């Protein structure tokens with residue numbers, strides 16, 4: 461998406477077009493995997509201070525622009541929401557995948573969370589489903605490593 465696209469997006473959500481907001485959108489929309497707050501801090505450098513970044517992320521989350529996924533270490537990771545999401549209603553609940561080798565968090569957009577029937581008197585709000593395992597990149601690397609090892613030993 462272009463900068464104009466991001467500006468439109470902020471406008472749609474009644475948000476002022478500030479530099480930190482545009483920078484965060486730009487980074488998150490380019491990533492294939494979700495991005496953690498420390499990662500964002502590193503990419504943004506001195507451009508955006510911690511408190512501002514925290515506020516930007518919180519606002520985006522409330523507006524349904526991004527969603528938060530806690531990884532295996534309890535670190536918050538952020539990813540862009542689907543176009544159907546809006547304030548306080550996320551329509552893109554999907555399965556997340558946390559790789560235990562590279563620790564990246566992926567949105568598996570095409571995998572919907574199965575409907576869960578709650579016990580009597582319980583009302584489900586947000587449902588999180590995280591699959592822990594080895595991602596495509598890491599399993600490819602492991603296979604290549606194994607192939608190289610087999611060559612040496614044969």
Ligand SMILES: [Zn+2]
Nearest residue numbers: 559562595598
């Ligand atoms: Zn991985």
Ligand SMILES: [Zn+2]
Nearest residue numbers: 539566567568
């Ligand atoms: Zn996601």
